[in-house]
Amino acid sequence: MTSLINISEVNKLTSEQFEWMFGNVIELCTEAAANVHKKIPFGCVAEFCDAFHQYLDDLPMEGKLVILKLHPDLAGRMAAAGQLTHESAVEQKCAGLNDLTKEQRDIIDISNERYKSKFGFPFIICARENKVQSIIDGLRRRYSNTRDQEIATGINEVKKICKLRILDLVKDD
Numbered sequence: 301m302t303s304l305i306n307i308s309e310v311n312k313l314t315s316e317q318f319e320w321m322f323g324n325v326i327e328l329c330t331e332a333a334a335n336v337h338k339k340i341p342f343g344c345v346a347e348f349c350d351a352f353h354q355y356l357d358d359l360p361m362e363g364k365l366v367i368l369k370l371h372p373d374l375a376g377r378m379a380a381a382g383q384l385t386h387e388s389a390v391e392q393k394c395a396g397l398n399d400l401t402k403e404q405r406d407i408i409d410i411s412n413e414r415y416k417s418k419f420g421f422p423f424i425i426c427a428r429e430n431k432v433q434s435i436i437d438g439l440r441r442r443y444s445n446t447r448d449q450e451i452a453t454g455i456n457e458v459k460k461i462c463k464l465r466i467l468d469l470v471k472d473d
């Protein structure tokens with residue numbers, strides 16, 4: 301477990317150090333960290349989170365789609381092959397996705413594929429704020445949304461994931 305660093309220490313990081321530390325607060329998106337580094341100094345953690353959220357809001361539609369597509373499926377092939385990022389692996393375990401029954405695994409597999417073929421990007425939900433049943437319910441419920449609604453919902457979930465990842469790394473002074 302990494303120890304938390306203060307926001308005033310964050311403000312002193314070089315861009316290389318900053319990208320190393322925050323390059324995965326948005327899954328596999330070091331570009332977000334490079335962009336946010338240009339905005340230092342930050343007064344508090346909330347302001348720091350807002351800068352990442354603003355980065356997401358400012359992306360054009362195509363950029364938002366790239367972000368959504370950088371996420372692995374929940375309980376998908378990458379998880380089975382042990383190829384998740386450390387953060388994603390911890391989050392998926394926390395939601396109980398490592399202990400699925402055969403029936404739950406089949407439902408999630410089929411629902412993930414159905415979702416991806418309708419929308420063209422993976423179903424994204426903040427795993428740490430959910431458990432297996434609410435993930436299955438979300439997969440069912442959100443499938444009937446429009447693509448625009450799901451892009452907005454997916455980005456909103458990325459924001460929640462991002463905030464929790466930041467809170468694992470940074471504290472106020």
Ligand SMILES: NC(=O)N[C@H]1NC(=O)NC1=O
Pocket residue numbers: 327371372373374387388391392422423424425426427428461
């Ligand atoms: N597909 C998906 O939601 N993946 C993400 N969710 C989460 O909490 N961590 C992830 O990698």
